[in-house]
Amino acid sequence: MWHPGSRQVLRRGDALPVLDFPQGSDPAGVVRAVWGLTVWPLHDLGARFGLGGPVHLQAQSELAPAGLAWSPVLPEPVPGARPWQRPGWPAHTLAWLDTELAARGQGRRGPPTFVSMHDLNTVWEVSLHAGPAEATSAFLKVSETGREAAVTAEVARTLPTLVPPLLGAWPERGAQLVASGGQLLDGVADLDAWTQALTRLADVQRRADPTALAAAGCPAWPLGRAGEAILVLLDDAAALRNWNLPEAEIAALQADRSQVRALLRDLTAHGLPDRPSHGDAHPRNALHGVRGSVWFDWSEATCAAHPFMDAGWFLAFALHPQRGGLPVRSRAGLETELAGAFLRAWDCPDAAPLLWRALPLALLHRAVVYDRQFRDWAGTVPGWRPQYTRFALRQAVGELTRLG
Numbered sequence: 316m317w318h319p320g321s322r323q324v325l326r327r328g329d330a331l332p333v334l335d336f337p338q339g340s341d342p343a344g345v346v347r348a349v350w351g352l353t354v355w356p357l358h359d360l361g362a363r364f365g366l367g368g369p370v371h372l373q374a375q376s377e378l379a380p381a382g383l384a385w386s387p388v389l390p391e392p393v394p395g396a397r398p399w400q401r402p403g404w405p406a407h408t409l410a411w412l413d414t415e416l417a418a419r420g421q422g423r424r425g426p427p428t429f430v431s432m433h434d435l436n437t438v439w440e441v442s443l444h445a446g447p448a449e450a451t452s453a454f455l456k457v458s459e460t461g462r463e464a465a466v467t468a469e470v471a472r473t474l475p476t477l478v479p480p481l482l483g484a485w486p487e488r489g490a491q492l493v494a495s496g497g498q499l500l501d502g503v504a505d506l507d508a509w510t511q512a513l514t515r516l517a518d519v520q521r522r523a524d525p526t527a528l529a530a531a532g533c534p535a536w537p538l539g540r541a542g543e544a545i546l547v548l549l550d551d552a553a554a555l556r557n558w559n560l561p562e563a564e565i566a567a568l569q570a571d572r573s574q575v576r577a578l579l580r581d582l583t584a585h586g587l588p589d590r591p592s593h594g595d596a597h598p599r600n601a602l603h604g605v606r607g608s609v610w611f612d613w614s615e616a617t618c619a620a621h622p623f624m625d626a627g628w629f630l631a632f633a634l635h636p637q638r639g640g641l642p643v644r645s646r647a648g649l650e651t652e653l654a655g656a657f658l659r660a661w662d663c664p665d666a667a668p669l670l671w672r673a674l675p676l677a678l679l680h681r682a683v684v685y686d687r688q689f690r691d692w693a694g695t696v697p698g699w700r701p702q703y704t705r706f707a708l709r710q711a712v713g714e715l716t717r718l719g
Contacts, residue, residue, distance in 0.1 A: 316346070316354070317373040321403035323385040331369065331390065332383055336362055342370050343429065350380040355405040356429050358393050361696035368696075373402055375426065395695045399437040399457055412441070412455065412492070415483055427455065434694040435459070435701070436614075441492070452495040453482055458614065461486030465531040466613040467493070474522060477515045478609050479602060493611060497604020501633070504642035505603070506649070510656035512601045512608035513629065516593060517660030519610065520622045523591035528618040535619040536684065537589040542579040544683040545676070546572060557690065558705040564712045571675075571715045578676050582621060585669055587661065592620040594684075597632040598641075615684070623670055626657045627677025630670075631710055675714040682707035 316325040316332070325332055334349060336342050342362070343354050353375045360368025371393060379385055393400055399408075413423055422444040430438040436458040443451055458464070468484035468491075470477065479496030500512055529535065548554055549572050555565045593600070594615030602609050630653060633641065643649065654671065658664050685703040692700045 316352070317357070317371065317402040318385050319374055319377060319406065321373070322389075323387050324389055325374075325379060325383045326386040326388065327383050336370060338362070342372060346372060350383075352376070352378065352380065353426075356432055357402065357404070358396065358400045358432075358695065360393070361699055366696060366699065371400070371402075373405060393695050395693065397434055397437075397459060397695070399432060400434075400695065408455075408457070408490075411488075415485070415492075416443070419483070421482075430454065434696070436463075453492050454495065455490065455492050458489040460532075461489045462532040463612075463614040463616075464489060464491040466528060466533060466616045467491050467611075469527050469531055470519070470523065470613060470616075473524060473527070474519060476606060476609075477519055479604075479606070479611055495604070496602035496606060496609045496611065498602060499599055500601040500603055500608065501598040501638075501641055503603045504645075506643060506646050506652060508603040508608050509598075509633075509643055510652055512598070512603070512610070513626065513653055513657040514660045515608055516596055516610065516625055516629070517622065517657055520590040520592060520625065521661070525591050525618040528591050528616060533591070533616050533618040535589075536592075536617050536624075536680065537619045538579070538582060538621040541620065541624070541680050541683065542575075542676075544687075545575060545579075545679045548679075548683055548686060549575065554686065554690070555708065558686075558702075558708060560705065560708055564709060567712050567715065568708065574715060574718065575676065575679065578672055581669060582623065582673060582676065585663075585666060587622055587663065589619040589621055592617045592622070592625045594620070594625070595681075596625040596629045598629065620680070622661060623673040624677045624680045626654075626670060627674040628681055630654065631674045631678055631714060635710070672718060675711045675718065678707045678711035678714060682711065 318324065334345055336345055342359060343356055346352050346354050354372040355375065357371040357373055359370050362370060369390065398404055416422055424442040424444045427439040427441045430440055436456055439455045441453050441455050443453055464484045465486040467481060471481035480494035482492040482494055484491045500508060549568050552565055555568065593610055593613065594617050595612060600610060600612040602611060634650060654667050655664065658666050658670060682704050685707060689701050689704060694700060
């Protein structure tokens with residue numbers, strides 16, 4: 316437990332104090348219940364993955380619980396800690412944010428609420444005193460690089476109705492402040508909200524400026540390049556084993572290479588152009604609120620990809636058997652309505668059979684992108700890395716099996 320001034324920690328005699336954090340519990344809530352301290356989370360050393368390690372928190376007041384005292388004898392820092400995982404980050408960042416809000420005629424109401432934190436980014440909810448009528452609550456997201464903030468600013472500038480209200484973007488800090496855009500789409504039962512999300516996804520693809528997105532750091536994954544990378548990955552059994560795929564699934568993926576080549580040929584022959592993409596277009600990266608259905612989390616945006624890569628990722632995610640409990644899944648004809656909304660926006664309503672056949676390619680496309688990012692990735696939790704590649708590959712096995 317770090318002191319608000321960041322140069323002391325709580326100790327019980329010569330040792331760090333110990334609290335029991337049951338797996339899945341909120342460490343800040345446990346500390347508040349046991350010690351009466353309000354804290355900011357800094358790092359859980361893999362506790363949410365069932366891994367061990369001392370949890371790092373920072374107190375918001377100098378009060379020391381009974382039997383504990385502040386000590387200048389500091390623990391070892393977290394190796395490779397990101398800026399938001401280091402002592403002093405919350406107070407420093409909130410002071411900076413308050414200055415930026417004041418310059419915009421706004422103010423923060425109370426301390427922020429922690430939403431999430433890991434090696435890729437951190438998100439905090441901020442309540443505002445003043446500002447646009449629809450912006451009483453906002454989300455501060457900070458990432459290691461400024462790419463997402465730059466892309467969000469570009470999309471908000473050119474396609475403002477397709478994103479939540481952007482209150483500020485600071486690429487030099489990797490930070491953005493986005494007003495609440497409503498409810499996560501996967502919790503919405505209204506089918507019209509879902510079809511609008513897909514229509515607006517197509518709007519992003521058709522209308523976004525590829526040159527500006529490339530300048531903001533977005534990579535290009537045109538169908539030809541993506542197809543070559545998919546086939547290279549499927550040929551590499553060692554790379555597939557690196558993601559701990561079962562041998563049966565590796566064999567299934569490699570046996571389906573001819574099917575993948577045929578799908579690539581058919582998509583190429585159909586003729587839709589490579590266009591900008593969201594990159595991670597699933598129903599938990601879309602919101603439905605006063606602006607209708609809007610998209611956020613542009614961290615995986617590209618300046619060029621086949622439009623079916625976004626749509627296939629969305630459909631495979633939303634219609635997976637394990638997500639049968641989503642409120643919208645009770646709607647009859649859901650698959651037809653979702654695919655039809657997207658294809659009509661692209662003026663190719665007769666391409667539904669091709670879109671459904673392209674779902675495995677969309678999953679393999681994401682697997683390739685994530686493999687490039689995370690194959691040799693090193694984070695702050697020993698023995699852990701993001702498992703997006705494994706997830707996408709295993710989903711692809713299921714979709715290829717479905718196609719036969």
